[in-house]
Amino acid sequence: MTTAVPPYEGALPYDGSPLAPALVAARTKSLVLRFIWTSTAFLAIAGTLGLILRLNQGNVIAIDDNLWYAMMTAHGLGAFVAWAGFFLMGISFWVLLKCGFPLRTFVFAEATFWTMVIGTLGIVVTTLLAGFGGSWVFLYPIAFNSAGQWGDATTGVFSASVLFAGLSILAYCVAVLHTVISPAQQAEKDTFGQRLGLAFGFGFLSPSRFRTRRGKTPYPVLPLSVNALDMFLATLPFALLLVFQIIQSIDNDFSIDDVVAGNLLWAFGHPVVYLLLFPAAATYYYLIPRYAKRELVAGRAVAVAWLIALFMNVLVWAHHLYLQYPQDSTAQQTLNTIMQPTTYALVLPSALSLFSIAATIYRSDFEWNVASKFLVVGILSWLVAGLQGIVNATAYWQETIHNTMWIAGHLHNMAFLNMGMLIFGAMYAFLPELTGRRMYSERLGNIHLWGTVIGGYGWVTFQMIQGLMGAPRRWANWDLLDDSLITLTHVTLGFLVILVLAQLVFAYNLYKTLRSSPFEQAREVPAS
Amino acid sequence: MVILYMIFVVLGVAIFAFVFVSTRRGRAEGGQGAPVEKLERFEPIWGLFVVLLLGVLLAFTIWRAPWFQDQDGDQQVSIEGIQFGFLVQPTSVTTGTPVTFTVRSRDVNHSVGLYDPDEKLILNIEALPGNFQKRTYTFTKPGTYAIRCLEFCGYQHHKMVYPTFQVTES
Numbered sequence: 302m303t304t305a306v307p308p309y310e311g312a313l314p315y316d317g318s319p320l321a322p323a324l325v326a327a328r329t330k331s332l333v334l335r336f337i338w339t340s341t342a343f344l345a346i347a348g349t350l351g352l353i354l355r356l357n358q359g360n361v362i363a364i365d366d367n368l369w370y371a372m373m374t375a376h377g378l379g380a381f382v383a384w385a386g387f388f389l390m391g392i393s394f395w396v397l398l399k400c401g402f403p404l405r406t407f408v409f410a411e412a413t414f415w416t417m418v419i420g421t422l423g424i425v426v427t428t429l430l431a432g433f434g435g436s437w438v439f440l441y442p443i444a445f446n447s448a449g450q451w452g453d454a455t456t457g458v459f460s461a462s463v464l465f466a467g468l469s470i471l472a473y474c475v476a477v478l479h480t481v482i483s484p485a486q487q488a489e490k491d492t493f494g495q496r497l498g499l500a501f502g503f504g505f506l507s508p509s510r511f512r513t514r515r516g517k518t519p520y521p522v523l524p525l526s527v528n529a530l531d532m533f534l535a536t537l538p539f540a541l542l543l544v545f546q547i548i549q550s551i552d553n554d555f556s557i558d559d560v561v562a563g564n565l566l567w568a569f570g571h572p573v574v575y576l577l578l579f580p581a582a583a584t585y586y587y588l589i590p591r592y593a594k595r596e597l598v599a600g601r602a603v604a605v606a607w608l609i610a611l612f613m614n615v616l617v618w619a620h621h622l623y624l625q626y627p628q629d630s631t632a633q634q635t636l637n638t639i640m641q642p643t644t645y646a647l648v649l650p651s652a653l654s655l656f657s658i659a660a661t662i663y664r665s666d667f668e669w670n671v672a673s674k675f676l677v678v679g680i681l682s683w684l685v686a687g688l689q690g691i692v693n694a695t696a697y698w699q700e701t702i703h704n705t706m707w708i709a710g711h712l713h714n715m716a717f718l719n720m721g722m723l724i725f726g727a728m729y730a731f732l733p734e735l736t737g738r739r740m741y742s743e744r745l746g747n748i749h750l751w752g753t754v755i756g757g758y759g760w761v762t763f764q765m766i767q768g769l770m771g772a773p774r775r776w777a778n779w780d781l782l783d784d785s786l787i788t789l790t791h792v793t794l795g796f797l798v799i800l801v802l803a804q805l806v807f808a809y810n811l812y813k814t815l816r817s818s819p820f821e822q823a824r825e826v827p828a829s
Numbered sequence: 830m831v832i833l834y835m836i837f838v839v840l841g842v843a844i845f846a847f848v849f850v851s852t853r854r855g856r857a858e859g860g861q862g863a864p865v866e867k868l869e870r871f872e873p874i875w876g877l878f879v880v881l882l883l884g885v886l887l888a889f890t891i892w893r894a895p896w897f898q899d900q901d902g903d904q905q906v907s908i909e910g911i912q913f914g915f916l917v918q919p920t921s922v923t924t925g926t927p928v929t930f931t932v933r934s935r936d937v938n939h940s941v942g943l944y945d946p947d948e949k950l951i952l953n954i955e956a957l958p959g960n961f962q963k964r965t966y967t968f969t970k971p972g973t974y975a976i977r978c979l980e981f982c983g984y985q986h987h988k989m990v991y992p993t994f995q996v997t998e999s
């Protein structure tokens with residue numbers, strides 16, 4: 302199966318690195334592979350947990366109430382951060398290198414990897430073994446009001462573990478910024494300001510003031526720069542909240558205001574979605590033109606959109622607090638009112654990206670293979686789940702869907718069927734060059750694709766229907782509610798079986814691929 | 830809401846389907862047939878169109894946000910959330926005149942999810958530990974309503990229900 306893609310057309314040989322390019326490529330390869338295999342292992346764990354949660358909701362099995370909520374906590378953090386986030390952080394180093402932006406040092410990338418591994422292990426232990434079941438958002442002060450299910454020490458260790466995952470994100474942001482704000486921009490006047498401006502798309506907005514020797518800045522750089530700067534800023538308030546929780550777990554007299562805590566949480570909790578979406582966008586920007594065999598159809602507007610994203614991404618968190626409007630101060634209400642339009646503004650980067658991708662594919666000699674088909678499904682999900690996002694961003698509509706299964710369906714539609722499909726697509730696209738081995742079977746790849754699409758869409762669609770029927774989210778079971786919810790859960794379980802079988806086919810395909818003998822690689826990285 | 834959403838989904842997917850099918854023609858033309866410059870010129874127009882659409886949606890919805898619906902009504906109901914139950918006072922109201930719910934919590938975040946006799950979720954009022962919220966609503970449908978907790982509050986969250994809130998004909 303030939304899904305290896307040529308390097309970015311705009312990439313010129315880069316010689317400003319203190320490390321020899323060939324060596325950098327080899328080390329980046331093994332680093333990225335480590336991200337890929339580790340995050341995929343986390344997917345296996347988090348996915349299994351998700352299945353158990355659903356089996357319990359369908360009354361197929363019966364597990365202890367608190368264990369269910371502990372599993373739910375682990376599933377959320379595991380699938381979102383330790384699988385999708387972790388994978389996309391890793392793969393973006395490869396995309397950057399392919400665009401002519403190799404890592405200038407491995408220190409931050411290695412720190413990203415190891416802090417995430419430590420954090421994830423800590424989360425697994427504190428939830429599954431010590432019973433922390435506060436959900437991944439652990440709305441303050443629930444971590445300290447467990448109704449006797451776990452102790453403050455567990456809360457402390459759990460918070461520290463999540464803090465490690467936060468440190469991983471911070472290290473990643475530094476790694477990306479250090480890579481893009483660099484001589485690799487090939488600015489004519491190589492100053493810090495020029496490098497910075499180019500990284501954030503000013504080469505498109507003011508080509509005369511930001512001149513480079515390479516021509517256009519590769520488009521994938523824009524979402525990666527924006528994400529890195531925003532996530533750096535957004536992780537700090539969250540880290541503060543975690544530090545507060547660690548202090549309180551030691552000193553019981555210490556406490557913070559719950560509304561303030563909610564804002565600290567969501568100042569991170571919103572942008573973290575884009576820790577997945579923006580690197581995913583970068584990967585689409587990189588891969589789609591390879592398969593369409595022409596450059597990305599985009600102009601200035603997309604650069605404007607990413608600049609808007611840079612500012613708005615960190616100014617929208619209150620849309621998670623639409624239903625919190627304490628009466629003793631109008632501050633939160635004002636914030637909520639402002640943050641509906643700022644959230645709408647974030648539709649622009651998505652709308653323009655989808656436009657660019659569609660325009661690039663339009664009447665091109667598009668190469669349809671397993672990798673590109675996964676990407677195309679991901680793009681369609683970006684559209685569908687993005688439209689759900691507009692519904693959710695509208696405060697007026699929130700009351701009838703907030704904390705129902707509609708939201709659970711939406712987030713799986715976005716995270717699994719957009720970012721997840723991109724992740725699988727990227728694996729099919731990049732693994733041949735990363736491992737030096739051709740994918741064992743295109744046919745098994747297609748089975749994986751269709752099983753995932755049918756199983757995935759069947760599952761999220763019925764989850765969303767349950768939500769519209771009023772089914773509450775984060776309920777261990779619906780025994781007190783209408784039986785039709787259980788019936789629909791059984792329907793989703795049928796689709797989940799298809800989904801799981803497809804992943805087993807994928808695992809077998811990967812196993813056979815890795816057992817095969819490597820091929821000779823002609824050209825793997827930008828000419829060195 | 831759902832219909833509007835479905836219309837846009839169908840439209841969007843149809844456009845993409847058209848784009849995907851066009852690659853057949855693209856293959857025949859060797860990928861040279863696409864009017865790339867025309868498409869690039871269309872980019873800002875598309876951007877403005879999206880802005881306009883969202884502007885309209887904003888104008889229609891923002892003033893209906895739940896936090897603006899807190900004017901004092903003639904009937905008052907106080908609800909307090911506590912791990913894992915609700916204290917409701919009084920437990921019955923009438924249709925036709927506005928009811929103001931005042932909601933608070935004694936411990937962690939809860940939420941008052943109010944379901945009508947047809948199991949439709951109509952209100953969702955957050956219960957905050959350090960504060961209170963007000964939400965005013967005028968009932969039109971008499972019957973037995975259920976209150977269910979919709980904000981995760983601990984290991985018995987799914988058992989936190991108050992099944993018999995009465996709305997009678999005025």
Ligand SMILES: [Cu+2]
Binds near residue numbers: 570571572618620621
């Ligand atoms: Cu958000």
Ligand SMILES: [Cu+2]
Binds near residue numbers: 983
């Ligand atoms: Cu609850």
